[in-house]
Amino acid sequence: PPKPAPPTGKKVAVIGSGPAGLTVAGDLARLGHSVTVFEALHKAGGVLTYGIPEFRLPKNIVEKEIEYVKKLGVKFELDSVIGRIKTIQELLEEGFDAVFIGTGAGLPYFMNIPGENLNGVYSANEFLTRSNLMKAYRFPEYDTPIKVGKRTAVVGGGNVAMDAARTAKRLGAEHVYNIYRRSRKEMPARIEEIDNAIEEGIELVLLTNPVRILGDDKGNVKGIECIRMELGEPDESGRRKPVPIRGSEYVIDVETVVIAIGNGAACRQTEAWISDVLSQELAGRGIAYVIVNEAGASVYSTGPVGREEFPHLDAALRSAVSIGRRLQDPLSELVKIEPCSIGVGMYQHDVKARHLRASLDDVVASCVNFVGVDLNTASPALLRYVSGLNQLTAQRIFEYRQAHGPFKCREELKQVVGIGESTYVQAAGFLKITGGTNPLDATWIHPESYPAAERILARWGLTPAALADRTKVAALAESLAKTNLPQLAKELGVGELTLGDIIAQLSRPGRDPRESLPQPVFKRGVLKLEDLVPDMELRGTVLNVVDFGAFVDIGVKWTGLVHVSQLAPRYVKDPHEVVAVGDTVQVWVREVDRERRRVSLSMVSPQERAELEARRRRPHVLAGGTAGHGPPPPRSPRPA
Ligand SMILES: Cc1cc2nc3c(=O)[nH]c(=O)nc-3n(C[C@H](O)[C@H](O)[C@H](O)COP(=O)(O)OP(=O)(O)OC[C@H]3O[C@@H](n4cnc5c(N)ncnc54)[C@H](O)[C@@H]3O)c2cc1C
Known part of the structure; x- marks a missing residue:
């Protein structure tokens, strides 16, 4: 060392x-x-x-x-x-x-089914600890016993379940069943772990869930009663929800049951602790917190980009920096990670990696070009997605900037090795320069349209320098809004679409389209289910969108569901028309089912709902009235 x-x-x-x-x-x-x-x-x-x-x-x-x-x-x-x-x-x-x-995170979850306290039922933690640490397999030479019997059932589909099943086999069980409630495709264990388990003779019992564990008169396990499942609609994890098939119960004879359905990671407890500190020690200081998705942070911190950006920092610190930056500018940070590593749900495993990468790359490129990039601050990872650029030219731009300092104008791009005229024409409109020699370089107007932009400015007695003056820009925007577009297009000899774009840019130079999006949700405290009352207004983050609605995190342990009929005050055919994963949305509580721990939410405000109701109740007017027009009332929810 x-x-x-x-x-x-x-x-x-x-x-x-x-x-x-x-x-x-x-x-x-x-x-x-x-x-x-x-x-x-x-x-x-x-x-x-x-x-x-x-x-x-x-x-x-x-x-x-x-x-x-x-x-x-x-x-x-x-x-x-x-x-x-x-x-x-x-x-x-x-x-x-x-x-x-x-x-x-050593607190194992149990299933809360009858019979879990019988002799021969273990959590995977206990089973593996007895075997690995206490050498129970050498009982009575070592003090700790372990009961395996001839037939063992392991419940769960993750790596821990695979480890427990293979351990049971090594401890002498003749037959090991691995019971999992979804299909093999949905098993969270790594593929090679599942393959290894099957090779060793573990029997996968898929689409099956235990309902109770049966014991003999001495309190020892003698069987596990299971019910067959079928896959229904996706839940908030993005996976299809297993639904029991009525009357399909059956018993598997086993002497040992190992439960491997996960451990508590204490995320909610950590949040509760932060919320307590904010409301006690730090009360009155106006401090809020926000939960940022950490997906892929370790991919960044241990990969080439993270190592290059922070060669002297530990990987954990690089991850922390990356997570923090995601709040400031998510796009610039997330482009540094292969999109496949930021996946939501399990679907990415179902498609060919090559196709997925190509299609995700297209999505990222279109996002980057839609927002645009600051030529003097962008990382090579961001620059490579700009239209016309690639990994090599992005790296060269970065190196040019390091050697010569910030670019002073867009034209200077042509000095970079490998950027010829055609690359320049493709890329220039997506790269802006603030504080450079030409104020038009700070807008998203393409250099080819500079003459037209200058002519428009001249018409209002201005030069590009005016774009740095907020009052002048505001007056110009007001006046441009009243312009007769087709007539001006004809006079300037430019297309109406191009002119519309130029006018939009002159009215709000260098605008970031993300400015008009909702801000992230800053929280001050954790909500309990008991705090929720009907019509309470909250902001939340969309975790998943399914065909019957959207699951929204509102800071309560149980994710709320906005049913498709509650996504908008109009008929919505496909929820994806209205919401996307990661969106910040305003919601109102509709109903709280404390017993089943379900929260149903609405994105239609109580006022809108009341108006719709009133409209629905109003008598039909045949002539001159409005009845029958306008948005249809929300449909009644289907059971989720
Ligand atoms: C069967 C199994 C297989 C796994 N396979 C993989 C895998 O293939 N790849 C992978 O990346 N991850 C795997 N994991 C997960 C990985 O092991 C954990 O993420 C990792 O061990 C967590 O590290 P930790 O230091 O936070 O906690 P732990 O490893 O849980 O260590 C915590 C330690 O704290 C001690 N402790 C607890 N309370 C106290 C106290 N009050 N006072 C003193 N000491 C205390 C505990 O005894 C324990 O030794 C697996 C986990 C299991 C259970």
Whole structure:
């Protein structure tokens, strides 16, 4: 290991020795801080040691990592559950200057079905820990028993379920069923993990969900009752929702059940904590928070673009910078990541990667060209999507800028190696320069239209310099709005469409079309289901759009549904006409079903709804009246 920096005299306590704790401990020790790791279990390594089985991650690799951290001077205190042996406050009082909490997401989910407390039912965490860490497979030589029996059922479709199923097989189960409620295509486990499991003889029992676990008179598992499922409409995760088929229940005889349906990652708890801090310690300071999608941040931070932009930063810090920048200018940041890595839902796995890439590239290019790019600040990743440019020319523009300083005018682009006349003509209109020698370069007017733009300005007694003066631009815009477009087009000898574009640009030079979009949702506190009342107005973010409506995150744990009939005060055939994933929308609460934890929302305001109702009730007037015209009332919702 590298020699640590000279001691800083600072002491840090790290709670948990999983990958998070080990990374923090190692990095801080290298900076010269004195670090102690407190680990609840008798062995360090977290899930790498007790969760992931040996056949997938040999333990000597994990041990080498731990040894490396120890050589940097980090001390380990095992069998130390913080919160039990001492509190964080006590650690601080003992002289630790900072505490890092890296305790993982170890709280397993259960299905809440009858029989989960029978002997022979394990969470995957417990099952794998008993096997990996406690060496239960060598019982009675080791103290911890593990019950596998001849037939084992593992419930869940992720990597953890695959690990548990393959472990059960290795522990001697003759037959292992892997029960999953959706189809194979939807299994979240990596394809090779599923293939490996099948090769080892694991039986996939797909489109099936357990309804109860059956026990014998001694309280031991003797079977698992399941119901067959069919795939219905997509839910908020983008995957088709499994729906039970009535009367299809049947029993699989098993002696062991392992439940591997995920662990809590404590995201909502973290949000609740931030919300508490804002309302208590930081009350009255007007601080709000916003949740930014982190999809693909690690792809950026460990890829060539992240490494090049921040060669001296750790990957985790690069990710943090990328997530922060997404709030400032999402487009400029997200173009640095392959669009496939920012996918929503599972559909990207169903199409050919080559086709997906080409079609996503087209979408990104059209977004970039629609917004336009600042030639003097854009990264090569953004420039390469500009019409006429490619990776090489984008890189050359970037290098030219580094060698010669900012571009002073669009014409200067032609000085860049590889940018000939035709590339210039294609690209120039999408690249703007603010503060350059020609004010028209700060607008989205193409250089070919400069003479026409100058003639228009001259007609109002102005020169391009006026575009930098807000009052002059406002007066010009007002006057241009009254212009007879066809007549002016004829006089100037330009097409009406081009003239319309020029006028729009002269009226709002260099306008960013995103300015008119809704702002991101800044929150001040977490809402509970109990806080929601009908007609309450909220802002939310669209998580997914399906044919019966849109799922909207309104900051409550349970995502709300805007049914298609509630998307607009008119008939909507396809929800995609009205909303898209990521849109910020204004919604009103319609109904809250506390028992089933369902929130139904509307994008039609209560006033609009009342007006529509009134219009519907008004008697029909045959002549001169308006009855029967206007938007039809919202349709009654179909069950979701
Ligand atoms: C079976 C399985 C297979 C997986 N396969 C993969 C894979 O193939 N690829 C992949 O990228 N990820 C995989 N993961 C996920 C990955 O292991 C986790 O994302 C990762 O381990 C999280 O690291 P962490 O340091 O945050 O937490 P953890 O690894 O959970 O470590 C937290 C540590 O904190 C300790 N701790 C908790 N509370 C206290 C306390 N109060 N005091 C002291 N110590 C405490 C725990 O004992 C534990 O050692 C898998 C997970 C499982 C369970």
